[in-house]
Amino acid sequence: MIYLDKCFKKFVLYSTLFLSLAIFTGTSEAKLLVVGTTEHEALLAKQVGGDLIDVRWIVGADEDAHFVEPNKTFLPILNKADLLLVNGQDIEAGWLGFLLADGRNEKINRDQEHYINLSEDATILPYTAEELRQTKFYTVILGMGLGKTVGNHHYWLDPANEIPMIQNIKKALSSVDPGNSKTYESNAQGLMSRLEEKIKEWDAKMVPFKGKKIISYHRDWTYLAQRHGLEIVSYIEPREMTRPTQADYTGLANRIKGKEVSAILLTETQRPPYVNVDSIRDLAVKFHSKLIILPDSMSESEKRTDVVVYFDHVYEELSKALSHP
Known part of the structure; x- marks a missing residue:
């Protein structure tokens, strides 16, 4: 939304909401309504919950979760949610709190039972002090009392971190719908087994590229780079969520020369x-x-609603690009 002219922002926000509400329609009263702050989280939940749940999301795969206006058009779906899936490392810090404060669904408020932190038990990489220094993101999380607890919130881009995310979703679904816990357990185990086998394949695929030097615009591909021994020699953003100036581009070119x-x-x-x-x-x-321009989310519109299919695409594109001299 940050990328659009101001006069179109409200139109896009309304359109996004209505499109999201249209997905996986035909809800029966027995189904749980699971809302993810991002499309990736919601589609992962759909793989665990299957036909027993309906899912919605606030931020689509084609949007940047850092930059969302806390528009009240999202409130009706949040007020009906049985579960709210959140990043847990506060990628939504600039907007989610405002939405929840305006809502009427106390059970999905921060630290409540139905507010599900998907980063629990994931491997989280810390930000350095310099990466956060004088950034708007750090100002927001300090104001929320989170400055010492928040790590790099792009942890889902290490496929191994999808495993604890799936487990957290399974636990949450089983907690609010214990009668179907065996189904959630079976779905989760099947998905985790597929992922674990594919992770072995992806790791082997990336071995030839260990030690290759790369640049990342944002600190989002840090997890994938660390997993496979790629060396990030620099980020283009000088600090987290700080738009680079032309002087930054010039300085980067000189440093990397x-x-x-x-x-x-x-x-x-x-x-x-x-x-x-x-x-x-x-x-x-x-x-x-x-x-290399890669998606950082599963996407219903791109027909990548399976987490294995999503990472297959990422690794195919990445390995193909790195194979060329």
């Missing part, structure tokens, strides 16, 4: 006007690097 950078990574949501893609393309040309 002489280093062999294989690729520059962007996500599909990082686009103009917030992200200066032309400057990034210029960097890629300057460094003889491949510019």
Whole structure:
């Protein structure tokens, strides 16, 4: 939404809500309503809950979860939610609290039983002090009393972290719907088994690229890079969620001069006007690097509603790009 003209913001917000409400329709009264702050979380829950649940989300796969206006058009669905799935490392810090404060569903408020922290038991990488220094994100989380507890909130981009996320969803569903706990357990176990087998395959696929140097625009691909031994020599954003200036681009070019950078990574949501893609393309040309634009979410519209299919796509695109000199 940050990328759109101001006059279209409300239109897009309303459209997004109505499209989200249209997905997985035909709700019966017996079904649980599970709301994810992001489409990725909601679609993961759908794989565990199957036909026993309906899912909705606030932030679609084509949107940046950092930048959402806390518009009251989201309140009707939140007020009906049986469970609210949240990132847990406060990617939603700038807007979710405002929505919940305006809502009437106390059971999904922060730290309540039906407010589900999907990062529990996930491996979380810390931000450095410099990455957060004088950033709006850090100001917000300090104001919420979270400054010492929040890590890098892009943890779902390590496929191994999907395992505890699935477990957290299974526990939550079983807690509010114990009569169907065996189904949730079976679905979760089947999905985790598939993931564990595929993780072995993906890890093997990435072995040839260990040690390759890359640049990431944002600190989102940190988890994947660390998992596979890719060296992030620099981020384009000077600090978390801080838009780089032309001086930052120039400084980056000087710092990286002489280093062999294989690729520059962007996500599909990082686009103009917030992200200066032309400057990034210029960097890629300057460094003889491949510019890789990857999705950071499952997507109903792109027919990637299975977490294994999603990561298959990510690894296929990444390995293909890194294979080229």
